[in-house]
Amino acid sequence: MTTIGQRNGGLDVMAAYIQARNINLAFRPSQRAPVRALAQFDLDVAEGEFLSIVGPSGCGKSTFLNVLLGLLRPDSGDLMVDGKRIAGPGTDRAMVFQEFGLLPWRTVQANVELGLELKRLPPDKRRAISRPLIDMIGLSGFEQHYPHELSGGMKQRVGLARALATDPKVLLMDEPFAALDAQTRDIMQAELLRVWQQARKTVLFVTHQIEEAVYLSDRVVVMTRRPGHAKKVFDIALPRPRDYEMRVTPQFNDIKLAIWQSLRDEITA
Amino acid sequence: MALFFALWEAVFLVVPFNPLFISKPSQIALGLLDLVSSGDLAHDLTVSAVPFVYGFSAAVLVGVALGVVMGWRPRVGYALDPLMTVFYASPLVALAPLVVFFFGVGVGGKAMIIFLLAVFPFMFNAAAGVRAVDRLLIDVVRSLGGSERDLYLKVMLPSVLPYIVAGARIAIGRALIGVLVAEFFAASEGIGYAIARFGDLFALDRMFACIIVIMVIAVVLTQGMRWAERAAFPWRRAAG
Numbered sequence: 001m002t003t004i005g006q007r008n009g010g011l012d013v014m015a016a017y018i019q020a021r022n023i024n025l026a027f028r029p030s031q032r033a034p035v036r037a038l039a040q041f042d043l044d045v046a047e048g049e050f051l052s053i054v055g056p057s058g059c060g061k062s063t064f065l066n067v068l069l070g071l072l073r074p075d076s077g078d079l080m081v082d083g084k085r086i087a088g089p090g091t092d093r094a095m096v097f098q099e100f101g102l103l104p105w106r107t108v109q110a111n112v113e114l115g116l117e118l119k120r121l122p123p124d125k126r127r128a129i130s131r132p133l134i135d136m137i138g139l140s141g142f143e144q145h146y147p148h149e150l151s152g153g154m155k156q157r158v159g160l161a162r163a164l165a166t167d168p169k170v171l172l173m174d175e176p177f178a179a180l181d182a183q184t185r186d187i188m189q190a191e192l193l194r195v196w197q198q199a200r201k202t203v204l205f206v207t208h209q210i211e212e213a214v215y216l217s218d219r220v221v222v223m224t225r226r227p228g229h230a231k232k233v234f235d236i237a238l239p240r241p242r243d244y245e246m247r248v249t250p251q252f253n254d255i256k257l258a259i260w261q262s263l264r265d266e267i268t269a
Numbered sequence: 270m271a272l273f274f275a276l277w278e279a280v281f282l283v284v285p286f287n288p289l290f291i292s293k294p295s296q297i298a299l300g301l302l303d304l305v306s307s308g309d310l311a312h313d314l315t316v317s318a319v320p321f322v323y324g325f326s327a328a329v330l331v332g333v334a335l336g337v338v339m340g341w342r343p344r345v346g347y348a349l350d351p352l353m354t355v356f357y358a359s360p361l362v363a364l365a366p367l368v369v370f371f372f373g374v375g376v377g378g379k380a381m382i383i384f385l386l387a388v389f390p391f392m393f394n395a396a397a398g399v400r401a402v403d404r405l406l407i408d409v410v411r412s413l414g415g416s417e418r419d420l421y422l423k424v425m426l427p428s429v430l431p432y433i434v435a436g437a438r439i440a441i442g443r444a445l446i447g448v449l450v451a452e453f454f455a456a457s458e459g460i461g462y463a464i465a466r467f468g469d470l471f472a473l474d475r476m477f478a479c480i481i482v483i484m485v486i487a488v489v490l491t492q493g494m495r496w497a498e499r500a501a502f503p504w505r506r507a508a509g
Contacts, residue, residue: 071411091414099405101406103406103409106504118423
C-alpha cells in the first residue's frame with residue numbers, strides 16, 4: 001500500500017476508514033473549456049465519525065461526495081473505504097440528496113424500500129426493514145402516501161430512511177437540509193444527530209452553513225475554492241449529546257468565527 | 270344538453286324547414302333506432318373498428334419507439350424533429366388520396382391514414398417524456414446499485430407513461446378523423462361511409478344519427494382515457 005504524504009488529515013493514515021489521496025477530477029463539457037473540480041484532494045475520515053465539508057460554491061464538495069458514492073470517476077488518485085478501492089456504487093455507501101430524489105410514483109414505503117428492491121430482497125424482508133425505519137423517522141401512518149402529499153421535511157426523512165435501509169457503513173449527505181425552511185432544518189438537524197447516535201454510521205455532510213457544520217460534526221473540513229482541496233480541518237471539541245442551546249455559547253461562536261475566517265479568504269480572494 | 274335538443278326541436282314547430290336539408294332530434298332518434306334495430310349501425314361500426322384498432326396500435330408502437338429514441342439520443346431528435354413537425358402540423362388529410370392509391374381501398378388504406386394521423390402525438394409526447402426524466406432519479410437508482418434494466422423499468426417507464434397517455438388522448442380524436450376521412454374517400458362500408466352515403470341520399474336523420482354516434486364514441490374514449498389516467502397514476506393527482 002502506498003502512503004503519500006499526509007497533507008491535511010488529522011488522523012492516523014493507516015487507521016483511516018475513508019482515505020482520499022491526491023484525487024484529481026475535471027469536468028469536460030463538450031465544446032467548452034474543461035473545469036477542474038478537484039485538485040490534489042486528500043482526506044481521512046475515521047469510522048463512525050461525523051465530518052462536515054464546507055467551502056465556497058462550486059469548490060467540488062458535492063463532486064467529492066459523488067466520487068465517493070461511485071457515480072463519478074476521478075481522473076487520478078486513490079480512494080479507499082475500509083481498505084477497498086471505490087470502483088462504482090456499492091451498498092456500503094448511500095447518499096441523501098439535496099433535492100430528496102424521491103420517486104414520485106412510489107409511496108413512502110416503496111421509496112424507503114427502493115434500495116432493498118434493487119438488491120432483490122423479497123417483499124416480506126423489505127417490509128421487516130422498512131417498518132422500523134419509517135417508525136424511527138416518525139412517518140408511521142404515512143406509508144401509503146405519495147411524495148407530493150408530504151412536506152419538505154417529511155420528504156427528506158424519507159430520503160434519510162431510504163439511505164439507511166440498505167444499512168450502509170457510510171452515509172453521504174449533500175446539503176440535505178438546504179431546501180428546507182429554517183425551523184424544519186433545526187428539527188432535522190436534531191433528528192439526524194439522534195439517528196446517527198443510534199446507527200453509528202460514518203457521515204460525510206456537505207453544507208454551506210457553518211453553524212450547521214459545527215453543531216453536527218466531530219470535525220469540519222474547509223475547502224479551497226475551485227479546483228478544491230482540503231484547506232484546513234477543525235476539530236469540534238464540543239461535548240455530546242449536543243442540544244440547541246449549545247449554539248449560543250461563546251465556545252460555539254469562537255469555532256464558527258474561526259471557520260468563517262478560514263472560509264472567507266476563499267470566497268473573497 | 271337536453272335544453273339544446275329541446276330548442277332544436279322547438280325551432281321546427283315555428284319554422285317550416287325543408288327536411289331535405291335539415292333534420293330534427295325526434296326524427297334523428299327514430300333514424301338511430303332504425304339503424305340499431307336493423308343491425309346496420311353495428312355492422313358499420315365493426316367494419317370501422319378493425320382499421321382503427323390496427324392503425325392506432327401501430328401508431329402506439331411506432332410512435333413510442335421513435336419518440337423514445339428521439340428523446341434519448343439528442344442527435345436523432347435534432348435530425349428528425351423538423352421533418353416530423355412538418356408532418357404533424359400539416360393537414361395530412363391531403364395525403365389521403367395518395368395513401369388510398371398506395372395501400373388500396375379497405376383495411377390497409379384506412380389503417381394507414383389512421384396511423385399517419387395518430388402516430389405523431391405519441392411520438393412527440395414520448396420524446397418530451399424521455400427528455401423530462403429527472404437525472405437525479407437516475408443517479409438515485411444507480412447509487413443504490415440499480416442496473417441498466419432497473420433504470421428503464423423503475424425510472425424511465427414510469428416517467429414517460431403519463432406523457433404517452435396524454436398523447437393518446439390527442440391521438441384518439443385524430444384517429445377518429447382518420448376513420449371518417451378514409452371512408453369518405455374510398456370505402457363501401459363503415460361508419461364514415463355511412464355518413465357520406467346518407468348525406469348523398471339526403472337521409473339527414475340517419476346521417477345525423479351516425480354523426481352523434483361518432484361524437485359519443487369520441488367523448489367516451491377520451492373521457493375513458495382520462496379516468497384510466499387518474500386511476501393508473503395516483504401520484505399525479507396533485508401535480509396535474
